[in-house]
Amino acid sequence: MKNNYSRLKWVALIILGGILFFLSKAATAATSNTAFFQQQLISGIVSDQNGLSIPGVTITVKNSTRGVVTNLDGEYEITAPANGTLVFSYMGFKTFEVTIDGRSEINIQLEEDIASLGEVKINAGYYNTTERERTGNIAKVSGEEIERQPIINPLEALQGRMAGVEIEQRSGISGNAPTIRIRGQNSLRTGSSNNGNLPLYIIDGVPVNSSPLVGSDLSGGTGIDPLNTLNLSNIESIEVLKDADATAIYGSRGANGVVLISTKTGKSFEQKTQVEARLYSxxxxxxxxxxxxxxxxxxQLRNQAFENDGVVPDQTNAYDLLLWDNDRYTDWQEELLGGTAAITDLNLAVSGGNETTSFRIGGSYHEEGTVFPGDFKYHKVTGGLSLNHKSKDEKLNLNLSMNYGVDNNNLFGSDSYISEALSLPPNAPQLYNDDGSLNWADLTWDNPLSNLQNSSINQVNNLISSLSISYEFLNGLTFKTNAGYTNLYRNQKSITKKESYRPDIRDRREHLSSERINKRKSWIIEPQLTYSVHIGRGNLDALIGMTFQESENDNLRISGEGYVSESLIGNLEAAEAVDVNEYLNIRYKYTALFARLAYNWDQKYFLNLTGxxxxxSRFGPNKRFANFGALGAAWIFSEEPIFRDHISFLSFGKLRGSYGTTGSDQIPDYGYLDAYEATPGPGGLYPTQLTNPNFSWEENKKLEASLQLGFLEDRINLGVSWYRNRSSNQLVGFPLPSTTGFSSIQANLPAMVQNTGWEVEFSSLNISTKDFSWRTSFNFTLPETKLVEFDNISQTSYQNVYRVGYPLSIALLYNYNGIDPETGLYQVQDINGDGNFSYEDRTVIEELGRQYYGGISNNLSYKNFSLQFLWQFVKQNGYKGYFAPPGNVSNQPQNVISGIENGTLQQASQNFTAFNSYFFASTSEHFISDASFLRLKTLGFSYDLTEKILQNWKLDGFRFFLNAQNLITITDYEGINPENPGVETLPSLRTITGGLQINF
Structure with a gap:
């Protein structure tokens, strides 16, 4: 296989070199051709039906990419063939075409178009389509919506905005990776290092490894997302591909959906260079x-515990009562988590060009503090370049995109800091002594600020580059090659000082350091041939191409200890002992042949076939190849005479459906091989992995049906989709008996996971006048993930996690039997009566996770003022926030006293029996609660200066804006973070920012 890949790579490179040589010759010949068309200068003014000039209207020469935009007075100038046609287009107005017919002045009035679905362009990956003509399920968020939000990761901008797309920000730590699921969980592999549910990320046509970078600091739970290094102001749009018709062309890579991110490009307009500056803090x-x-x-609660236990308090078991100040009160949440995180963001971009070449170059700086004491910050610096060129005959096109980002996250290494802010007794000692040193209170507690003595610095450098070259040989026949290269380097340095330990154990500790280095490099080449032709009353589009992709991952983890001086910590050469904890070098190779055939008849009937x-390289020699494909169809029935002529209020109606298969190879590399490691002694080897060359691809069969409706000239739009995805042949580590010497072997399990659901999308233009407009958008998802098949599940360890016929997000729990009237403690039922509590006694099944979710947004504008806000809602169940049993040296929620009094909580006690009762009850239905929430996710207000002021200041635009994030959260959940119930993580921050944007 290795030799085959090498041959393919060199063949591809030779072909690409020949293509580039030929295209350079063709471009030279094309640009020297003087027999194009006789050109002339045309000028004019574009206005609306009220006679008001319209700035920003796009004017292009039909069947070309040459174009200009109108200035602030609606004026334009363009060079075009004397017998050509001009196309005028502007969002909110109907596209208008006019023949030049030798005229030098053409003035146009555009007609308002409430909502033109045909003008909404959608990136479908290997091809483009429109909202009107798409056969697949593709959701889109514009760059303007993303830019308005004061966030770090672009995925956060999707929360509450897309049906079928779950985004969970499980921690409010800056830079933490959000969790994304597109139409549920397909794979049983959910671990952070081997997650089979991650979607495919594509940035400007280049695939990017979507696995978060795990660490050992406060970001360790979710890791760092590689998308953090993107400049949000440089994103043009994000499209999410969901169904088989949209994802099958990506084959195995699109099994869990595809996230397409397009960055901004320059404009080939004959106008001055434009500068855009944006600042907020x-x-x-x-x-x-x-x-x-x-x-x-x-x-009161602590004293009650001693009374109930019949134990006399002393300085050992009651130091908080006898040694600490009983008149002292500290709000530890405010003390440890109550800071304000300062936020600053700067962005600058320059764009321009002429009729054949355009460019855009920009950069940004983002800084964000934390709510913790100390100087911990997140920094991000980005740079981007887009270069586009076309020959004068518009046959040759070249597009280059480069995005480079560096982020630096300075945190501290502690998983317990958040829980300490919730559990520290309110009378705990002060943090500092009078001399400014940490207060250890005669060794009666662990000072929480000792965690801050240890640092963890994460730095990520990420380069994403792409090059696209196309040449139209014949009318409608185009050869295109996409190439891309990515290079991500991550270095995490963690330092643990002796001073972070309590003085009584400090002498037994050493200064420690650890360093984690991750390198991810990849390249991709995709030659393609496209053909478009009119046949009858329809149009046929064909695409065929190949993919050659290779990636290399290096993971290195080194630790050092025994530094003689604090100043030397981290310098491994100064350590007494250095250990290489992990070193992996992994190569992954992937190749594919893909094709698409699409036909639309009379702009009413659409058929899309992909394969x-x-x-x-992740499978054995006999299982390395697999076939995937899909069929999508759509019927715009509103174009039929019976609807068009007799149902006037229905402006648009489309039925859409798709069926197909995708696969998945998201498993560890080299899993089909035997693996060995050296024994501690000389000259020996011992096996670490069993071979299984016969496991093969997962298969995901996707079915969808959808109805889209538009009413009253598309002022009201409604879309309803039903989907069913079935993922079978599950690739997991099959558990083995301990007698084999191995815990598992990579294999296909006879299990099938089914995701079904309903998605509703609604939008309306409620009011539209000259000065005031109001738009509303709503999305709702009702999902269900179920394990429909799993032969012999009782013979695997999965019997303790899943049940056939139930959702994957279940909890197997004990049956809660209430409070024992004699002991006042929790009691759960021993089902089999053997006197022990085990999984055999966990007969109660509770569904956790999201039952439905969605969002509703509104956009209002009055003259130069605008207001936008989004409410996000989630219906879900989860574990209650975890606390120690009442009566221990740990704070409790305020309702604990009333709960004890009314018999819903066990009595205060700190003995072993009480702890045992509490532990078993915490895994019963008694500790499941409603974790639903309604959140004002975003709120934005802006004001644009009037045209008169802009003209006086010689500016193209000047905007003031205020944005808020997570402003209000309404929930009955008793824990700190309803987005991640049952886990003590920092909730998403409430942020308020203000700034300005200048265009000149």
Whole structure:
């Protein structure tokens, strides 16, 4: 296989070199051709039906990419053939064509178009389509919506805006990777290092490894997302491909959906160079806190525990009562999490060009503090370049895109810091002594600020580059080659000082350091041939291409200890002992042949057929190739005479459906081989992995049906989709008996996961006048993920996690039997009566996770003022926030005292029996609660200066804006973070920012 890939790579490179040589010759011949068309200068003014000039209207020469835009007075000038046709287009107005017919002045009035679905362009990956003509399920968020949000990761901008797309920000730590699921969980592999549910990320046509970079600091739970290094202001749009018709052309890579990110490009307009500057700053704070006991309430609970246990308090078991100040009160959430995170963002971009060449170059700087004490910050610096060129005969096109980002996240290494802010007793000692040193209170506690003595610095450098070259040989026949290269380098340095330990154990500790280095490099080449031709009353589009892709991942983890001086920590040469904890060098090779055939008849009937044959180095020699494909169809029935002539209020109606298969190879590399490691002694080897050359691809069969309706000239739009995805042949580590010496072997399990659901999308233009407009958008998703098949599940360890016929997001729990009237403690039922509590006694099944979710947004504008806001809603169940049993040295929610009094919580106690009762009850239905929430996710207000002021200041645009994120969260959940129930993580920050944008 290795030799085959090498041959393919060299053949591809030779072909690409020949193509480039030929295209350079063709371009030279094309640009020297003087017999194009006789050109002339045309000028004019574009206005609306009220006679008001319209700035920003796009005027292009038909059947070309040459174009200009109108200035602030609606004026334009363009060079075009004397017998050519001009096309005038502007969002909100109907596209208008006019023949030049030798005229030098052409003035145009555009007619308002409430909502033209045909003008909404959609990136479908290997081809483009429109909202009107698409046969697949593709959701889109514009760059303007993304730019308005004060966030770091572009995925956060999708929360509440897309049906079928779940985005969970499980931690409010800056730079933490959000969790994304497109139409549910397809794979049983959910681990952070082997997650089979990650979608495919494509940036400007280049695939990017979507796996988060795991770490050992506060970001360790979710890791760092590689998309963090993107400049949000440089994103043109994000499209999410969901169904088989949209994703099958990506084959195995699109099994879990595809996220397409397009960056901004320059414009080939004959006008001056444009500069865009954007600046905002603001603050963030914790969006949610728990109401905890104050000092008198806490002391009452502690004393009650000693009384119930019949134990006399002493300085060992009751240091908080006898040694600490009982009149002291500290709100530890405010003390440890109550800071404000300062936010600053600067962005500058320059764009311009002429009729054949355009460019855009820009950069940004983002800085964000934390809510913790100390100087911990997140920095991001980005740079981007887009260069586009076409020959004068418009047959040759070249597009180059480069995006480079560096982010630096300075945190501290502690997984317990958040939980300490919730559990520290309110009368705990002060943090510092009078001399400014940390207060250890006679060794009666672990000072929480000791965590801040240890640092963890993450730096990520990420380059994403792409090159696209196309040449039209014949009318409608185009050869195109896409090439891309990515290079990500991550270095995490963690330092643990002896001073972070309590003085009584400090002498037994050493200064420690660890360093984690990740390198991800990849290249891709995709030669393609496209053909478009009119046949009868329709149009046929054909595409065929190949993919050659290779990636290399290096992972290195080194630790050092025994530094003689604090200043030397991290310098491995100064360490007494250095250990290489992990070193991996992994190569992944992938090749594919893909094709698409699309036909539309009379702009009413659409058929789209896609297919792909994939080859992956992650499978054995006999299983490396697999075939995937899909069929999509659509019927715009509103174009039929019976609807067009007799149902006037229906302006648009489309039925759409698709069926197809995609696959997945998201498993560890080299899993089909035997693996060995050297024994500690000399000259020996021992096996670490069993061979299985026969496991093969997962298969995901996707079915969808959809109805789209538009009413009252598309002022009201409604879309309803039903989907069913079935993922079978599950690739997992098959558990083995311990007698084999191995815990698992890579294999296909006879299990099938089914995702079904309903998606509703609604939009309306409620009011549209000269000065005021109001638009509303709504999306709703009702999902269900179910394990429909799993032969012999009882013979695997999965019997303790899943049940056939139930959702994957279930909890297997004990049956709660209430409070024992004699002991006052929780009790759960021993089902089999053997006197022990095990998984055999967990007969209660509770569904966790999201039952439905969505969002509703509104956009209002009055003259130069605009207001936008989005409410996000989630219906879900989850575990209650975890606390120690009441009566221990730990704070509690305020309702714990009333709960004990009314018999819903067990009595205060700190003995082993009480702890045991509490532990078993915490895995019963008694600790499941409603974790639903309604959140004002975004709120934005802006004002644009009037044209008169802009003209006086000689500016193209000047905007003031205020934006807020996570402003209000309404929930009955008792924990700190309803977005990640049952886990003590920092909730998303509430941020308020203000700034300005200048165009000149």
């Amino acid at each position: 603001g603050v963030g704070e914790v969006s949610n806190k728990i109401k905890l006991l104050n000092t008198p309430q806490y002391l 792909r044959r994939d080859g992956s």
